[in-house]
Amino acid sequence: MNEYMNYYNRSIGKQYNTEEFTMNDWNPGIYMNQTPYSDAKKEKKNSILYNPYEGFAKGNLFKDLxxxxxxxxxxxxxxxTEKMELLSYIxxxxxxxxxxxxxxxxxPFNQKMLEKYKKYVEELKKATKEYEKIxxxxxxTGVKQKDWTWVNDPWPWENN
Amino acid sequence: MFAYQKRLQYPIDIKKKDLKLAKCLLSQYGGPYGELAASLQYLNQRFSMPDGRGKALLTDIGTEELGHVEMICTMIYQLMKGATIEELKAAGLGGQYAQNDHALYPTDASGVPFTITYTQTTGDAIADLESNMAGEQRARATYEHLMDLTDDPDVLQPLAFLRQREIIHYQRFKELKNIYQKELKK
Incomplete structure (x- = not known):
């Protein structure tokens, strides 16, 4: 366990259930039969889009494609791990x-899509900020720790 | 300008070594219909697209393809991890070991090094987009062949993801081509 892992263990628990970041109903194991998060619940049945979670699993956000x-x-x-869970969310x-x-x-003038885009960007930014902090x-440019944590393992191609 | 993100577009965690499959996957790294060729082709073509829509789409898909190069490399790396020289030889990767050890090197599945002649650029938006549509179909077909070659779910899931991406890219190139064709008629 490196110093960085200690940082991670100290922060977890404290950080995870803050009110500003609500990941409580995020459960990647059950998407096939349930709608585990609020966006999915709001998504109309006749929408041309999958909810982000189903779209990601399928590699395709557009139902007709x-x-x-x-x-x-x-x-x-x-x-x-909770780390991988947050990364999945991101x-x-x-x-x-x-x-x-x-x-x-x-x-480019599709206002409805642009609105949705901005909503998803907000969620992405919020989750990224939380991840980088922990x-x-x-x-x-996302190094928030006192040390230069950019060099820390694992890198994306390494088994986690 | 490009900025790196320290994550894969889609998670990969392969536990089972499979050198023969790693060798086949090289086709999507440094092969004629592979991700590297696609990425370079789009990032080159974008300079001569007629308007902002084309410049944006070619930039954005070309960039995504770089992320796919990383995914393919990750799969090859994990499939080859810990392989002994004997195992590499048995899988027909003796030459690979002699020249590159366990390192990544862009070749096709038969060991032929990547060449920029795999990419096409004409400066004609319609011709370039048609070429990209065909390229996406060839890549989709290659992913289907690769999916035929394995039962390992750790490999199948990312391959299925990448295959879907080719379908989306094909659609977006087709839409843009139709837009340009309509507007050119006016």
Whole structure:
């Protein structure tokens, strides 16, 4: 356990249930049959979009474009730690943001999509800020610790 | 300007070593229809797109493809982790070991080094976008072949994710091509 791990263990618990960041109903294991977070509940059934969580698991936010192959059921890794869980949450919203980004490039005056985009960006920013405070930077300007934690393992290609 | 994000676009955690599959996955790293070729092709083409929509879309998809290069490299790295020289030789990766040890090096599945001649740029937006649509279809087909080659869910999930991304990119390129074609007629 390195110094950084100690930092992580000290911060967890204290930081995780703050009122400004509500991840309580985030449960990546159950998305197939349930709608585990508020966005999904609000999402209309006839929306052209999946909710961010289902979209991320499928690699596709747009219902009419999803085609599976060989019946491979979409399922993302179940996060083993609170750190991985928060990172999944970030990746989920980053993915939804990116999907709407590509969509808006071709249709820049679509106000409805732009509104949704801004909402997802807010969620992404909030979660990223929380992650960087507890676990270390996701981009090089996100070092919030007293030490230069950018160099800390693991890097994204290493098994977690 | 590009800024790195210290995370993968989609999580990868492969526990089972599989050198033969790693060798096949090289096709999507340094192969003719691979992610590296796609990324460089789009990031080059964007300079001659006729308007902001095209410049944005090519920049954004080209950047995402760089993230896919990282995902493919991660899969190859994890599939080869801890392999002995004997195991590498048995999987037909003896040459890879001689030249690169366990390091990553962009080749196709047969060991042919990556070449920039895999990429196409004409300066004609319609021709370039049609070429990209075809490229996305070829990459989708390659991902399906790779999915045929494995039963490991740790590998199948990220491959299925990457395959879907090709479908989305195809759609966005097609939309942009249709927009340009309509506007050029006026």
């Amino acid at each position: 999803y085609k599976s192959y060989k019946g491979v059921k979409p399922k993302i890794l179940e996060p083993k 990746s989920t919203y980053a993915f939804a943001v990116h999907e709407l980004n590509l969509y808006l490039d071709n249709d 676990y270390g930077p996701l981009t090089v």
